[in-house]
Amino acid sequence: MPEGGLAIQTRGLTKVFGRQTVVNGIDLSVPRGSVFGFLGPNGSGKTTSIRMLLGLASATSGEITVLGQQMPKRAGTVLPRVGALIEGPGFYPFLSGTANLRRLDSADRFARTSTRTARVGEALERVGLTHAAGKKVRAYSLGMKQRLGIANALLTPRDLIVLDEPTNGLDPQGTREVRNLVRSLTAEGTTVFVSSHLLAEIEQMCTHAAVMRAGNLVAQGSLDELRQAGQSRVRVLTPDPGPARRVLAELGLAVEVDADGRETHPLDGESVTAPLDAGNWVDGPIDAGTRTDRPLDPERIVAALVAAGVRVRGFAVERASLEDLFVALTGEGFDVAQ
Amino acid sequence: MGSELAVLFRRRRTWVMLLALALIPVLVAVAVRISSAGSSGRGPAFIEQISQNGLFVALVALTICIPLFLPLTVGVVAGDTISGEANLGTLRYLLVSPVGRARLLLVKFVAAMAFCLAATVVIVLAGVLIGAALFPVGPVTLLSGDTIGSGEAALRALLIAGYVTVSLLGLTAIGLFISTLTDIPVGAMAATVVISIVSQVLDSLPQLSALHPWLFSHYWLDFADLLRQPIEWSSFGTNTLLQLAYLAVFGTLAYGRFASKDVLS
Ligand SMILES: Nc1ncnc2c1ncn2[C@@H]1O[C@H](COP(=O)(O)OP(=O)(O)O)[C@@H](O)[C@H]1O
Ligand SMILES: [Mg+2]
Numbered sequence: 156m157p158e159g160g161l162a163i164q165t166r167g168l169t170k171v172f173g174r175q176t177v178v179n180g181i182d183l184s185v186p187r188g189s190v191f192g193f194l195g196p197n198g199s200g201k202t203t204s205i206r207m208l209l210g211l212a213s214a215t216s217g218e219i220t221v222l223g224q225q226m227p228k229r230a231g232t233v234l235p236r237v238g239a240l241i242e243g244p245g246f247y248p249f250l251s252g253t254a255n256l257r258r259l260d261s262a263d264r265f266a267r268t269s270t271r272t273a274r275v276g277e278a279l280e281r282v283g284l285t286h287a288a289g290k291k292v293r294a295y296s297l298g299m300k301q302r303l304g305i306a307n308a309l310l311t312p313r314d315l316i317v318l319d320e321p322t323n324g325l326d327p328q329g330t331r332e333v334r335n336l337v338r339s340l341t342a343e344g345t346t347v348f349v350s351s352h353l354l355a356e357i358e359q360m361c362t363h364a365a366v367m368r369a370g371n372l373v374a375q376g377s378l379d380e381l382r383q384a385g386q387s388r389v390r391v392l393t394p395d396p397g398p399a400r401r402v403l404a405e406l407g408l409a410v411e412v413d414a415d416g417r418e419t420h421p422l423d424g425e426s427v428t429a430p431l432d433a434g435n436w437v438d439g440p441i442d443a444g445t446r447t448d449r450p451l452d453p454e455r456i457v458a459a460l461v462a463a464g465v466r467v468r469g470f471a472v473e474r475a476s477l478e479d480l481f482v483a484l485t486g487e488g489f490d491v492a493q
Numbered sequence: 494m495g496s497e498l499a500v501l502f503r504r505r506r507t508w509v510m511l512l513a514l515a516l517i518p519v520l521v522a523v524a525v526r527i528s529s530a531g532s533s534g535r536g537p538a539f540i541e542q543i544s545q546n547g548l549f550v551a552l553v554a555l556t557i558c559i560p561l562f563l564p565l566t567v568g569v570v571a572g573d574t575i576s577g578e579a580n581l582g583t584l585r586y587l588l589v590s591p592v593g594r595a596r597l598l599l600v601k602f603v604a605a606m607a608f609c610l611a612a613t614v615v616i617v618l619a620g621v622l623i624g625a626a627l628f629p630v631g632p633v634t635l636l637s638g639d640t641i642g643s644g645e646a647a648l649r650a651l652l653i654a655g656y657v658t659v660s661l662l663g664l665t666a667i668g669l670f671i672s673t674l675t676d677i678p679v680g681a682m683a684a685t686v687v688i689s690i691v692s693q694v695l696d697s698l699p700q701l702s703a704l705h706p707w708l709f710s711h712y713w714l715d716f717a718d719l720l721r722q723p724i725e726w727s728s729f730g731t732n733t734l735l736q737l738a739y740l741a742v743f744g745t746l747a748y749g750r751f752a753s754k755d756v757l758s
Contacts, residue, residue, distance in 0.1 A: 206756070212755035
């Protein structure tokens, strides 16, 4: 296997249910060794995509490569190297946690029987379920079942682990444990593909992310790349908002009208903002010799404002947070994407 | 496979069903015992013979179980095979383990047949035991009038258990197929049981006699042919062929359906 290749790659992956296109031609590229966040509101098609990646559902069209091999054609050789939690845990309520894991492990023909007891015990310990190992799953809480589901994904050493909404039903302590677990997995060289509808979760544990919206992949890349893709804006605090707006407009910036209604200190005057395309200016080492003048470099903007007699009491270039980006990409509020 | 059997037989439901089946010969024996105090000359031939030879309890119990109780329990087990896993959410985890879909169907079918065998043996065994406890046991007089010793009788009892198990191949295959159609196990169980009843109703309508030899339940009660001397094998053979044909048809249908199915449960 080539180092630094892709753990998952899809091309034009599409799923149609009846007349509804649930996944619409997505091109995922998940680098090996990354913790890849698959982000999107409820109903945006994350679970459906995962089902197709794992060969549970057939794609309406498109191609899937997992760990360098075609899916679902090579499922028999790919899947033993993949651990998964898909849309919540599924267990036999009348069996104990241990018996459930043994059952699923024995379904994997590549899993060694001789090490089964040890591996099951180890997986249970990793998710903190050792004390409840002998209890019937019927008596487990939702969070405990979720942990057992994660333990199932860890039964054998895996090259790829897919976790669909792993922190659902977990308390803050459990969420933190999942984060640490994911970190320890990557330390072992495992690629982790984790879906979530919560940005904060992705931001805290992922190196890469993709954003889904209503079946479309609307952004993808390393977290840094995504941050850069976000809109930056200049913010001027001034008691002379009128002239300030005029100067910015003359520079070719699209001044926003009460963009975010942010409260300002009375002495600072008003806040005037305008989006600033990162492409219009470069930051980094400023080398007077090689650097061409760009009219929209922040310092030029300040100079123009001051030259026009605007009393500048505050000036900032604000980079978009991932949250701004997420909201911009997927819409705000609790709407379930249709 | 071992794991599949373990899951099936570690389930309380399985034991409740087997226990219920075992209770039927007990009920029969006790009822005959109580009523035979003031015996009359009426009643089916088998039941008459119970008071003379306890081994017949097993036969009577089988005859009673075959039309309804056996199909009921087999329907529960066969209807649950795939839909039950889908309903619990374990199907998707089995498939990504990975278990090939054909292999899963095969394992499920074999496990369901193991239940059929267990159920039949339980009825026969319980019948023989309770019969021996409550009635005299001796050489068995066959339907053909010949008499055989208890060793030979035990062999015949095993043969009959085999016959009944084979008779359930077709119904189990139908249940397996229905189970691939839905994620709701109760629906699949009920449908399987209803089909077995419909088949028997059709079998009892003389207007449809052309259809009768093709019904999977047609030879269910012909196990009595194994109680002749010499053994009348023809119904055993015809029945086996018919059951295998049902197995081939519904096994193929189940595979065709399940191999391409989107598992969305
Ligand atoms: N079995 C199904 N039949 C029809 N539509 C479905 C089915 N399962 C999911 N959907 C639809 O697919 C869309 C995406 O669902 P899903 O992939 O579960 O989203 P997510 O995991 O991102 O919350 C939803 O609009 C949902 O209504
Ligand atoms: Mg989901």
